[in-house]
Amino acid sequence: MNDEVAQQVVPRTRYHALFVVAILTGSFLLFLVQPMVARMALPRLGGAPAVWNSAMLVYQALLLGGYAYAHWLGRVPVRMQAGIHLAVLAVAAMWLPIGLTAMELPADAEPAFWVPWLFGASIGPLFFAISAQAPLLQRWYSVASGGRDPYALYAASNVGSFGGLIAYPLLVEPGLALRGQSLLWTIGYALVFLLVAGCATLLPRRVGGEPHVAHHSPAPGAGRVLHWVLLAFVPSGLMLATTTFLTTDIVAMPMLWVLPLGLYLLSFSFAFREGEALPAALTRIAPVLLLMFGSVLIAGDQQLAYVNALIGLLLLFLVAVALHSCMYRLRPAPDRLTGFYLAMSVGGALGGVFSGLIAPIVFDWTYEYPLLILAAGMLMPQAFLFDPIARLWRGSAQLLRIKTLAATLAIAVPLYLGLFNPGGLLGPMHEQVAFVGIAAIGLFSVGRRIPYLVALAGGLFLFGGYRAIETSLSGDRTRSYFGVYTVTDMPRERRLAHGTTLHGIQLKGARSRLPTTYYVPGSGVGQAMLAAPQLYGPAARIGVVGLGTGTLACYARPGQHWRFYEIDPAMVDLSRDSGKFSFLRQCAPQAEIIVGDARLRLAQTLPASLDLLALDAFSSDAVPMHLMTTEAFTTYARVLAPDGLLLVHISNRFLALSPVVAAAAARGGWHAARLVYTPSAPEKRDEAAISDWIALSRDPATLARLTGGQWQPLTPQRSFTPWTDDYASVVPVMRALNPSLADD
Incomplete structure (x- = not known):
């Protein structure tokens, strides 16, 4: 660097902190907006995994676009780069405050088409502009510092990403309604603009070797670029595969998806850092732990479910650190930085597409997990132990x-x-x-x-x-975006497991019509179904949200009109089309089955068209939050007759949902009672299960005719804020975080 340029280099004490804060803040906003906008979309698009998968594709496409844009900007002088990027940020600000556009979606909107369109139109420019921050500012940092290695700043980027990811479910969502969240993000965006402008002022007026199209280091070969892509592909795919594996085969715990993604992001902070002692130590033990525990994990021992979950998270972190450290060691010179990050984003996007979209279609089990474990063993550096x-x-x-x-x-x-x-x-x-x-x-x-x-x-x-x-x-297993379903034939019964969670039982022979598990006659929903003829006459109109194995169909009586709402077509095939379970065929062959998100489909139903509605849409303890808001209960009230009954199934190992239902009942003018049913001694444990049901009606006389004995009045908690489409958080009802709810 000549003397004139050297004199323009800014002292380290001025530029370093500013660049770190700018990169960290931009990454924080990037991972804060993802769950925020998806949460905004729930009431309009439903909770189908196709919505989340399509949203993931949008994020990855925009991230790729942002990295490609940062790479393209390397063709012009840095001062011009700053002017162009500040202009892009200013234009994207026209989409503030952040939120969904007011477009009207068709009633039968296809998520694969409408979700990308809606998300792209709503946040596309903002996400695109922010996503370019990390590689672009690292390049500027190298120029402003006179050629210092900028890669360590990627650690700050991922610390910010991790912070945004954790902050949303733990701080932002519990503390702010969606309008407040949107305002917070807008303020953050303005701060990012000012920080980027501040970084731009630190760029020298002239840099030796401009224009920037002239690279000083040799271009990486195709083999090296492919190696970068593969090193990014495996940790990204393993992150999603670990999430799927843990939630379907180990333990279905709400918010568990945050942990794999958070550890994946933290791995960059360990790998992209000055000083190789720690990542080198983790890389050295990674092959050993992968061999010792990678194979043990897929056995899925339910007696050690939480231990296995910890092992899975540990393996993900070690694999990510090992492969990202290898990528860091193979990094190019700073003038090739944006191309390096572009290759990394391509690999990350391909890994996400493989595990999130392709694997559920191609595989009937979580085969992507062991395949990616093998790929990790193939790619990670190895050294003899002794x-x-x-x-x-x-x-x-x-x-x-x-x-x-x-x-x-x-x-x-x-x-x-x-x-x-x-x-x-x-x-x-x-x-x-x-x-x-x-x-x-x-x-x-x-x-x-x-x-x-x-x-x-x-x-x-x-x-x-x-x-x-x-x-x-x-042929006894099938898979969809909702999970892995396995049918097991036993001498006296046939079982359906969702991952490793029991989903339904049908007895064989003369007892095949008997309701089992959560739906036995003594349960809350069983009592309601048996009482339906006395409450509503022989032509009662009954709806059920959540088909399962079709167990509730065996409460159907001649003359009644039954309608099931089921989001997963695979369940329709198992319970009706394939003949695996015969509840529907034997008991209610004429029942109508409506496929799609229940809330969206119920919104299309005629008012007062049902007398009894059973809400049983919870899959392996995962809560479809948009079905539990006050607006959702307003939809149920519109569909039910004035004296109609609503039965809500709230059995859950991790969440105490009675405060949610009680608050919605109080706000909507419902009367409510609760029944926690425990099977009596003569009943076999594998035929009847403990269940927790809440019955609601706007007509107190109807509720009184059903409830009594074991039923208890449901009263709202004064301190609990009702869930709405604008505000909802699982934190206040998580048993692990609130010991007082342990016995609720």
């Missing part, structure tokens, strides 16, 4: 091939014994004993890629992999 092991692997190329082949073939022995256990040689715990042998060979092979991968694949196949393949080949 010097004696390294010496054993030394020798000529031919000798190394012989040793590699021997280690690979040796894995077949414990794998065979673990799978088939001939003559009971390994005893009742043959899988665990065989895994010890596989793991020992794998640990000995860390540092030699091929035998290590064979050992990793052997463990995955032994623990759960072969059983998953057997079930897939039997």
Whole structure:
């Protein structure tokens, strides 16, 4: 750099903090807007996963666009870059305050088309402008500092992203209604504009080597770019695969999706930092822990559900740190920075598309998880654990091939014994004993890629992999965007599991018409269904939100009119079309089934067209929040007759939902009573389950005719704020965060 340019370089104490704050603030806003806008869209588009998946595609497309725009800006001088970007920020400000556009959507709006259109029109320019911040400001930082390495600032970007992600469910959503959230984001956007303008003033008037189209470092080859893409692809895909795996096969816990994404973002802060000691240490142990626990996790042992969840999160973090650290070590010179980040965003987007959109269509189980575990083992750096092991692997190329082949073939022995256990040689715990042998060979092979991968694949196949393949080949499992459904035939009953959560039971033979689990005659909904003929006559009009196995259909009586609302077409196939379960076919073959989001479909239903409506849409403890707002209860009141009954199922391991329903009832003028049903001693546990139901009616006389005995009046909590389309938070009703709700 010549003297004139050197004199224009700003002292570090001035520029460093400003660039860090600007990058952090922009990333904070970027991850704050994602859940905010999705929350705004719920009442208008429903809660189908297609909505969330389409929204994810919009975010990734806009992020790619922002990174490509930052890369393109590298063609012009930095002062001109600053002017162009400030102009883009100013134009995007025309979309403030942030919110959904007022377009009218068709009644049968297809999420795959309308969600990208609605989100793009609502936040597209703002998201695009903010998404370019991290790579663009890092490039400016390098110029303003006289060529200092800017990559460490990416850690600040991901700290900001993590902060925005965690702040929304824990602070912003519980504390502010949507209008307040929109105002907060607008203020943040104005702050970002000022910070970017401040960074622009620190750029030198002239930089040696301009125009910036002249790169000083050699261009990376196609192989290096592909390597970057793959190193970004696997952690991104594994993040979504871990979320899916944990919530369908380990434990269905609300807000669990925040943890994998948060750890994924934090991994960049560990990997893109000055000083390699910590990421190097984590990278060194990653292959070991991947081998020891990656295969154990897919076994899905429900007795250790929370331990397995922690293991899954730990593996995700270590894999992400290892691969992102490898990417950091392969980073180009600062003048190639924006192209590097563009390749990274391409890999991240492809990983998201693979796990979020392609895998649920192609696979009938969460096969993407073990596949990505294998890909991680293939890509992550490896080193021999101890010097004696390294010496054993030394020798000529031919000798190394012989040793590699021997280690690979040796894995077949414990794998065979673990799978088939001939003559009971390994005893009742043959899988665990065989895994010890596989793991020992794998640990000995860390540092030699091929035998290590064979050992990793052997463990995955032994623990759960072969059983998953057997079930897939039997045709007893199906998958949709809502989860994995497995049908299990037993001598006296047939079961449906959603992931590893029991979803329904149908008895066989003469008892096949009997309602089971949460819907037995003594439960709240069972009592309501049995009382329907006395309350509404022989032609009662009954609606059910959530089809499941169709168990409630066996309360149907001749002359009644039944209607089911089901969001997942896969459930319609299981309960009616494929013949897996026969409740519908035996008890209510003429029942109408309406596929789609229940709230949207009920909004299209004629007023006073139902006498009884059962709300049972909760899937594996996940709460469809938009079905529990006061506006949703207004929809239910419109659809029900003036003396109609609403039954709400609130059984949940993680959330105490009675305050939500009580608050909505008080605001909507409902009268409410609650029944927590516990099966009596003669009832088998696998046929009847503890259930928690709330009955509501705007006619107190109707409610009084149903309730009594075990039913208890439901009173609202004065301190609880009702859920609305503008404000709702699960934090106040989470049992883990509110010990007083543990027994509610």
